[in-house]
Amino acid sequence: MTDERFDSSVTTTCGYCGVGCRLEAHVRDGKIVSISPALDGPANEGHTCLKGRFAHQFSRSRDRLTAPLIRESGGFRLATWEEATARIVSELTRIKETHGPDAIAGLASSRATNEDCYAMSRLMRATIGTNNIDNCSRVCHSPTSFAMRRSLGLSGATGSFSDIDAADAAIIIGANPTEGHPVVGARIKQATLRGLKLVTIDPRRIELADYGVLHLSPRPGTNAAVMLGLCHVAARDGLIDRAFIDEQTEGYEELTELLESYAPDAVSEITGVPAADVETAAHIYGEAQNASIIWGLGVTEHKYGSEVVQLICNLALMSGKLCRAGSALLPLRGQNNVQGSSDMGALPDTYTDYRRVDDEDVARSFEAAWGVPLSRTPGYKVPEMFDAAVAGDLKAMWIFGEDVAQTDPNTTHVIKALENLEFLVCQDIFETETTKYADVILPASAFLEKSGTFINAERRFQLVEPALDPPGSAKTDFEILTSMSRALGHDMGWETPSDTMDEIARLTPAYSGASHKRIGRTGLQWPVTADGPDSPTLYTDGFSLPGGRGRFAALPYKAPGDSADAEFPLILITGRRLQHYNSGTMTRRTGNVELVDREWLEIHPDDAARLWVQSGDVVSVRSRYGRIECEARITDRIEAGHVFTAFHFPEVRTNLLIGPSVDVNTACPEYKVTAVDVRPVSEEAARTPALAGQPSHT
Amino acid sequence: MEVTVDGRAVEVEPETTILSAIRAAGANVPTLCFDERQAPFGACRVCLVGVEGARAPLPACTTPCRDGMVIDTQDETSRRVATAIVELVLSELPVAPEPHTELATIARSLDVGTPRWPGVTHTVDHDTRHPYLAFQHELCISCGRCVRACDEIQGAFALTATGRGFAANISAGLDKGFRDSACVSCGACADTCPTDAITEMTLLPL
Numbered sequence: 001m002t003d004e005r006f007d008s009s010v011t012t013t014c015g016y017c018g019v020g021c022r023l024e025a026h027v028r029d030g031k032i033v034s035i036s037p038a039l040d041g042p043a044n045e046g047h048t049c050l051k052g053r054f055a056h057q058f059s060r061s062r063d064r065l066t067a068p069l070i071r072e073s074g075g076f077r078l079a080t081w082e083e084a085t086a087r088i089v090s091e092l093t094r095i096k097e098t099h100g101p102d103a104i105a106g107l108a109s110s111r112a113t114n115e116d117c118y119a120m121s122r123l124m125r126a127t128i129g130t131n132n133i134d135n136c137s138r139v140c141h142s143p144t145s146f147a148m149r150r151s152l153g154l155s156g157a158t159g160s161f162s163d164i165d166a167a168d169a170a171i172i173i174g175a176n177p178t179e180g181h182p183v184v185g186a187r188i189k190q191a192t193l194r195g196l197k198l199v200t201i202d203p204r205r206i207e208l209a210d211y212g213v214l215h216l217s218p219r220p221g222t223n224a225a226v227m228l229g230l231c232h233v234a235a236r237d238g239l240i241d242r243a244f245i246d247e248q249t250e251g252y253e254e255l256t257e258l259l260e261s262y263a264p265d266a267v268s269e270i271t272g273v274p275a276a277d278v279e280t281a282a283h284i285y286g287e288a289q290n291a292s293i294i295w296g297l298g299v300t301e302h303k304y305g306s307e308v309v310q311l312i313c314n315l316a317l318m319s320g321k322l323c324r325a326g327s328a329l330l331p332l333r334g335q336n337n338v339q340g341s342s343d344m345g346a347l348p349d350t351y352t353d354y355r356r357v358d359d360e361d362v363a364r365s366f367e368a369a370w371g372v373p374l375s376r377t378p379g380y381k382v383p384e385m386f387d388a389a390v391a392g393d394l395k396a397m398w399i400f401g402e403d404v405a406q407t408d409p410n411t412t413h414v415i416k417a418l419e420n421l422e423f424l425v426c427q428d429i430f431e432t433e434t435t436k437y438a439d440v441i442l443p444a445s446a447f448l449e450k451s452g453t454f455i456n457a458e459r460r461f462q463l464v465e466p467a468l469d470p471p472g473s474a475k476t477d478f479e480i481l482t483s484m485s486r487a488l489g490h491d492m493g494w495e496t497p498s499d500t501m502d503e504i505a506r507l508t509p510a511y512s513g514a515s516h517k518r519i520g521r522t523g524l525q526w527p528v529t530a531d532g533p534d535s536p537t538l539y540t541d542g543f544s545l546p547g548g549r550g551r552f553a554a555l556p557y558k559a560p561g562d563s564a565d566a567e568f569p570l571i572l573i574t575g576r577r578l579q580h581y582n583s584g585t586m587t588r589r590t591g592n593v594e595l596v597d598r599e600w601l602e603i604h605p606d607d608a609a610r611l612w613v614q615s616g617d618v619v620s621v622r623s624r625y626g627r628i629e630c631e632a633r634i635t636d637r638i639e640a641g642h643v644f645t646a647f648h649f650p651e652v653r654t655n656l657l658i659g660p661s662v663d664v665n666t667a668c669p670e671y672k673v674t675a676v677d678v679r680p681v682s683e684e685a686a687r688t689p690a691l692a693g694q695p696s697h698t
Numbered sequence: 699m700e701v702t703v704d705g706r707a708v709e710v711e712p713e714t715t716i717l718s719a720i721r722a723a724g725a726n727v728p729t730l731c732f733d734e735r736q737a738p739f740g741a742c743r744v745c746l747v748g749v750e751g752a753r754a755p756l757p758a759c760t761t762p763c764r765d766g767m768v769i770d771t772q773d774e775t776s777r778r779v780a781t782a783i784v785e786l787v788l789s790e791l792p793v794a795p796e797p798h799t800e801l802a803t804i805a806r807s808l809d810v811g812t813p814r815w816p817g818v819t820h821t822v823d824h825d826t827r828h829p830y831l832a833f834q835h836e837l838c839i840s841c842g843r844c845v846r847a848c849d850e851i852q853g854a855f856a857l858t859a860t861g862r863g864f865a866a867n868i869s870a871g872l873d874k875g876f877r878d879s880a881c882v883s884c885g886a887c888a889d890t891c892p893t894d895a896i897t898e899m900t901l902l903p904l
Binding site for chain 1: 734735797798829830850851852853877882883884885886889898899900901
């Protein structure tokens with residue numbers, strides 16, 4: 001239907017979280033004036049949240065970067081694209097000649113399209129000649145990807161969000177969907193109102209806990225013990241699918257030996273969860289005809305996050321609750337394209353579809369396509385890049401669409417690394433904490449200004465179409481990366497992002513059926529072969545592992561990287577809030593600031609009373625690594641001994657508090673367990689001012 | 699089972715509503731309180747159709763099909779009643795709804811011009827306290843779509859129907875407004891509203 005109120009309308013895919021809502025973006029006078037949900041969006045079915053629908057004003061915020069900036073005599077000056085290109089070419093060439101290609105590293109962005117991420121990885125691998133390429137999924141769901149590949153074979157949800165509607169029971173662990181993934185949160189809520197038996201497992205009593213039948217509050221960092229306890233009860237009480245275990249899995253005997261030590265009483269000791277609740281939760285999941293498990297960063301961002309995901313897979317495997325509607329494993333991917341950025345090979349050790357850089361056949365196929373020799377040595381992961389920069393081994397970085405100085409842990413160390421670089425290129429839509437350390441800042445484009453594809457948390461390729469042009473002389477990321485590569489001597493040979501997708505499909509059997517044309521309005525869930533259908537449900541013909549068998553993992557519980565002591569008696573958990581998104585770069589430039597304008601620390605009434613803290617007081621939060629101040633709010637949704645805050649506001653640099661502890665397999669930071677000391681201070685709470693002189697409805 | 703819509707036979711599953719059968723047959727009947735994202739409500743009676751053997755017109759959105767049912771979307775009584783309903787609804791509004799709204803679209807399709815019944819209209823009452831969502835209470839026709847969107851799609855239960863008869867309207871958080879209610883600002887209410895009684899601040903007429 002054409003609407004006389006708008007100059008133009010396009011259907012695109014939301015650039016906020018990993019749900020992948022399809023949106024209709026309506027433009028008037030060169031600005032987005034309204035966004036409505038696409039009725040045929042498979043993930044959102046005509047719904048969206050306040051971020052996707054309303055938080056679009058950032059796209060024409062007056063502080064968007066509209067021209068390249070170059071560092072000169074201590075400050076930045078406006079520059080032409082020619083000057084910026086010349087500076088980048090001369091510096092990267094100099095560093096590569098002096099220190100070799102491995103002294104240069106790049107970060108692709110899980111906010112960007114598949115085509116952008118693939119171009120970024122080709123820029124590092126082919127143009128520069130190094131495998132030092134990673135993306136921000138490192139700091140969120142890399143443990144999920146690693147563990148699911150180990151246990152089941154493929155790096156993605158085993159089913160789709162529609163499995164929530166088909167399930168009789170579900171477990172949500174370490175996720176708060178009504179805030180972090182609101183459209184899926186609403187879907188889960190509706191399912192509970194229709195009778196879905198929901199078990200929530202989280203140190204905080206999340207909103208969905210009020211709609212579930214049981215809530216478990218384990219101590220932060222003890223998820224492994226909870227999962228082992230559930231598996232123990234399932235095995236002990238015969239809530240298992242013996243035929244499935246025999247025919248489709250391996251390693252069950254080893255697991256059962258380990259499970260002996262995880263009786264509910266022992267689990268209760270470690271986790272603080274009453275033994276009876278462990279029993280009940282196991283029975284709710286085990287006795288359901290179909291049940292799904294949903295998790296988020298509360299599982300992954302731990303020292304043993306990847307192991308916990310393997311333990312989650314154990315429970316699904318022993319119960320045979322996989323490979324059919326209603327029985328799925330659904331990791332809620334954090335960002336719009338956190339699935340795709342890794343699928344596209346923006347990782348230091350793998351090309352597209354997680355094929356290793358030291359796999360000779362794969363490397364040769366890319367060498368043939370790109371016409372250059374490629375390194376077989378895996379590159380640095382994100383935290384290793386910062387370590388190498390501090391050590392002086394890494395000299396230059398190209399950071400695309402990521403504010404590492406606000407979102408990465410151990411911020412002091414990150415800043416030291418950025419300061420230590422000889423040359424830093426930032427490609428972003430705004431100046432950020434990170435761009436302060438840049439030598440060249442390239443003005444890039446927001447999701448509303450580009451074309452390409454995202455892959456959502458259901459493994460679904462979905463089209464992204466531009467509603468607006470980039471502002472000023474800002475360019476699309478596709479244009480920036482391809483033209484910079486050309487200037488550096490390697491022509492990628494693509495006219496449009498559609499050409500890039502065709503190359504990806506040609507070089508990647510699992511995505512060989514993906515093309516912009518076929519993706520169309522309703523998307524394609526990988527794997528998708530050239531002429532075959534896509535795959536809403538995985539593993540219907542066996543697991544993608546040798547022999548088609550899923551692998552049990554006998555991994556014991558181990559203590560987290562940090563623990564409370566006399567000096568730091570409380571445990572800090574971090575996460576997201578409904579109204580804002582990650583570093584807040586976008587949402588803080590919208591009317592969402594009128595709804596929430598500051599960070600706060602959630603604290604239990606007992607702790608607050610002991611510390612003489614009242615709601616609204618400013619408190620100091622100090623960890624072994626740093627200190628912040630923010631407002632305190634008393635709530636009994638958190639357990640005594642724990643505190644919670646988010647990281648959306650640069651006024652409160654939450655990640656200064658987070659230490660260097662990382663996941664043992666994937667180097668994903670342990671954001672979720674930090675010992676802190678909290679005490680009142682007499683200060684005004686820091687807040688983001690509402691959009692000055694910019695009424696929210698213009 | 700099989701039903702006939704305007705002389706054309708269609709195969710439908712049991713439990714299919716007459717409205718779904720009509721759409722499956724490629725025919726159409728106007729609806730006002732219906733939104734495919736919500737459970738059928740059957741409040742407005744704009745989707746009335748004739749059914750062979752029935753004593754009176756039946757609402758298409760809530761009536762399940764029966765095998766062999768013969769449905770007439772052009773039934774004269776049904777169209778006359780539906781047209782009168784839309785005219786009565788319009789007669790309560792102080793201004794005609796904006797051309798893009800569903801109510802205006804239906805009025806055009808039924809050829810309802812300026813209502814023939816002058817009289818009391820709703821008092822203009824705007825609430826623009828929320829950064830994104832605005833109430834224009836005078837345009838509310840009490841179809842209940844916003845309340846159901848809030849309950850059945852988002853699950854926030856922030857909106858409720860208030861008042862009776864001519865004073866019937868909608869309210870967020872017992873009249874405290876969206877901001878101080880349980881509203882999570884998802885906008886599902888504005889998206890479904892057929893008259894812009896709830897709309898986006900950016901789309902308010904200047």
